[in-house]
Amino acid sequence: MSELPVVIVGAGPIGLAAAAELRERGLRPLVIEKGSVAGSSVARWNHVRLFSQWSEVIAPAAQRLLQTTEWVTPEPESYPTGSDWSAEYLSPLAAALGDAVQFDTEVIGVARRGRDRLVDAGRDTEPLSIHVRSADGSEDRLLARAVIDASGTWSTPNPLGSEGLPAIGERSAAESLEYRVPDLADPQVRERYAGKHTVIAGAGHSALTAIVALASLAKDAPGTRITWALRRGGVGTTFGGGASDQLPARGTLGIRASQALEDGLLSVVTEFRTAAIESDASGTHVIVSDNGQRIEAVDRAVVLTGFRPDLSWLSEVRLDLDPTLQAPTEMAPLIDPNVHSCGTIYPHGFRELSQPEPNFFLAGMKSYGRAPNFLAMTGYEQVRSIAAHLAGDQESAGRVELILPETGVCGGAGVFDEPEDQPESDGGCCGAEPAEAIRILASNTAGQ
Ligand SMILES: Cc1cc2nc3c(=O)[nH]c(=O)nc-3n(C[C@H](O)[C@H](O)[C@H](O)COP(=O)(O)OP(=O)(O)OC[C@H]3O[C@@H](n4cnc5c(N)ncnc54)[C@H](O)[C@@H]3O)c2cc1C
Numbered sequence: 001m002s003e004l005p006v007v008i009v010g011a012g013p014i015g016l017a018a019a020a021e022l023r024e025r026g027l028r029p030l031v032i033e034k035g036s037v038a039g040s041s042v043a044r045w046n047h048v049r050l051f052s053q054w055s056e057v058i059a060p061a062a063q064r065l066l067q068t069t070e071w072v073t074p075e076p077e078s079y080p081t082g083s084d085w086s087a088e089y090l091s092p093l094a095a096a097l098g099d100a101v102q103f104d105t106e107v108i109g110v111a112r113r114g115r116d117r118l119v120d121a122g123r124d125t126e127p128l129s130i131h132v133r134s135a136d137g138s139e140d141r142l143l144a145r146a147v148i149d150a151s152g153t154w155s156t157p158n159p160l161g162s163e164g165l166p167a168i169g170e171r172s173a174a175e176s177l178e179y180r181v182p183d184l185a186d187p188q189v190r191e192r193y194a195g196k197h198t199v200i201a202g203a204g205h206s207a208l209t210a211i212v213a214l215a216s217l218a219k220d221a222p223g224t225r226i227t228w229a230l231r232r233g234g235v236g237t238t239f240g241g242g243a244s245d246q247l248p249a250r251g252t253l254g255i256r257a258s259q260a261l262e263d264g265l266l267s268v269v270t271e272f273r274t275a276a277i278e279s280d281a282s283g284t285h286v287i288v289s290d291n292g293q294r295i296e297a298v299d300r301a302v303v304l305t306g307f308r309p310d311l312s313w314l315s316e317v318r319l320d321l322d323p324t325l326q327a328p329t330e331m332a333p334l335i336d337p338n339v340h341s342c343g344t345i346y347p348h349g350f351r352e353l354s355q356p357e358p359n360f361f362l363a364g365m366k367s368y369g370r371a372p373n374f375l376a377m378t379g380y381e382q383v384r385s386i387a388a389h390l391a392g393d394q395e396s397a398g399r400v401e402l403i404l405p406e407t408g409v410c411g412g413a414g415v416f417d418e419p420e421d422q423p424e425s426d427g428g429c430c431g432a433e434p435a436e437a438i439r440i441l442a443s444n445t446a447g448q
Contacts, residue, residue, distance in 0.1 A: 005030035006390060007130050007144035009107045011038045013085070014364030014379035015150035016093045017059035019100055021387035024061050030142070031097065032132060034106035038094035039086040041154035046083035047183040048209055051250030052376065053077050057085060059380040061387075062093050069096050079249050104135040110147055110360070111316035123318075124358045146359035146390055148383065149314070153307035153365050160201055160303045162231060162273035162290060169277035173285055178302045181210045184217055194221035197297055199287055200266075201229045201274065202304030203238045204372055205250060208257040210302050215260035226266035227295050229287070231273055235261070269295060277301075309366045318356040327369030328353055328362055335371045348378075349385025349400040361386050378402065 006022050008015045011033035019029035037043060050057060055076035063073075071092050074080065080088065094101045109131035112123050127143040134140070157179040161167035170177070184190045194217060200210050211228060218224040230238070240254035260266055273290040280286075287295040309326050311319070322332030331352040353361045363386060364379040381402045389397035 004028075004127050004143050004145040006146045006148065007032060007107075007128070007142060008148045008150055009110075009130075010149075010151040010364070011035075011090070011094055011101050011103070012041055012150060012152050012364065013039065013057065013059070013090060013376050014152075014383060015148070016090060016097065016101070017062050017380050018148050018150060018363060018383035018387065019097050020059060020061040020065045020093065021383050022390070023097070023100070024064065025387055025391035025393070027387070027391055029097070029100050030144070031094075031101040032105050032107050032130070032142075033101060033103050036103050036135075037086070037091065038101065039082075039090035041152050042082045042086050042090065044082075044154060045180060046086070047081060047185060048181055048206070049079055049081045049249065050085065051079070051205060051253065053079050053249070057376045058089060059376075059383075061384065062089075065096050066092060071096075105132050107131070107151070107313060108133050108139070109313045109316065110149075112357070113143060117316045117318060128317075128357075128360065146361070148361045148363050148386060149366060150364040150379075150383070151310070151366055153309050153368075156308050156310045157303065158305040158308055158370075160274050160277070160287075160301060160305065162275065167274045167276050167287075169279060169285075173277045173279050173301075176279075176283075176285060176298075176300050178300065179304075180302075181206050181213065181304065182302060184213050190217065193217060193224065193300060195223035196299035197225040197227070197284075199227045199229055199295055199298050199301040200304065201301060202306070203230055203232065204304065204306065205240075205253065206304040208239070208253050210304060211257040211260055211266060212253060214302075215257075215263070215265040218265050227298075228261075228266050228268045229272040229274065229289075229295065230268060230270050233271055235268060235270075269293060306370065306372050307365070308370050309362075317360050320356050322369065325369040325371050327367060327371060328355065330354075331367065332369070335368055335373065337371055337373055349382060350389040350397050353382055353386060359390075 005028040008018050008029055008031045011031045015031050016038060019031050022029040033040065053076065054074040057080065069092065074088050107130055111129045113126040113129045115122060115126065127145060128147050130142045130144055130147065132140050132142060158164065159166040160170050160177065182189050182193060184193065193214060198214055200207055200214070211226065214224070214226045218226060239258045240250060261268065271291060272293055274287060275290045276288045278286040278288060285298040287298055287301065311326070320329045321327065322329045325332045325336060327335060331348050334346040334348055334352065350361065353363060353367055355361065363382045365374050367382065368374040381400060385397050385400055
């Protein structure tokens, strides 16, 4: 079984970092990617600038691998866009990994060889079986000694409906809805929003990005209107850490979005829990909240309410997930945005990411389930620990060291509702003590 590869699902930043880690330790990675390029999900938000600088989004093992090629290191303190991240890092990294990355192949199921979920015998001796479908529709089965699911959450965005289900009428209004930040540099997309009334739903980094982009359009295109629909009772700390945010680009974004509000470029509707979208013959919509508020004459809605993991193809592996976050149970209390203030993301590695199914790990964005506060550097540390564990280096696997910037956009995807009268200081990260909010996190001794 040790000759079998470690299969990694997804050639995103974390999947590719996992492959680099495994290769460095002499193990055989095989990355299965459903898209035709590295970072297929990142490519869907090419136009968005990261709030992290280059030095924070390059995995250490990946950097070491790339340095054996003709790769040109990006300027560490500059901020890439999604497009830069793909072109200047993910694509060269996939190229350096060569045939360890297989594109145009979707993982459609994972199981234990010859056994469904009910069978106990052989779960720790038989390899894992990965069912895949190629772009031409043909299906196949691969065997693996371990699986790291780094497939992200991009393809399963949360709906506009506040109950986690599509709002009544949401499906039939699909053509007027966008579940990602619109790329207004594209003339066709710009045309769709210019002079129109757009509702933005969500309270995280993406919502702020959309506000800034549409506010800029509103200055140029007369008649452009923006309404920001928030579930919470007030804007509160939604604009993040501002000048004291440990990720300065993210702080600046909050400041610019806040300026758009001050300049009167958008209206804010609070305590708005979307229940329904009513469409009329003219093609405009009325978005209706649970408490009877109505946003009238809406042309388009940009729904940025976060993401959820797709667990549908994991039905035959034994998972232990937190019932609220859908993240590994061991990890959930460490990342739960309902419990922690920003900046209190604790270090975690293979132990917290392991599942009852032997040698099956969740990593990257997907390992956070519905929590909105994932950072790539956390994922890089996760896969370093998993690779060390699989290589038998338990000392290194258990020594998780990570310094994380304060997560200034606490409230990320609007997971929690913040009462209007909540004192500002309760936001932790967004209050006046940023230095205290940074956690210097050393030596994860969990389970030792
Ligand atoms: C707009 C935006 C901005 C962000 N900015 C930052 C930032 O500034 N700093 C930061 O640290 N983090 C940021 N993040 C968060 C996070 O770092 C990124 O989302 C990152 O891309 C997550 O990496 P990942 O590898 O876990 O998942 P993804 O990048 O989503 O990669 C998953 C890959 O798996 C593939 N896949 C999915 N399902 C399957 C399947 N069944 N079979 C095969 N392949 C599959 C997908 O095609 C994709 O290529 C941002 C996220 C978003 C959405």
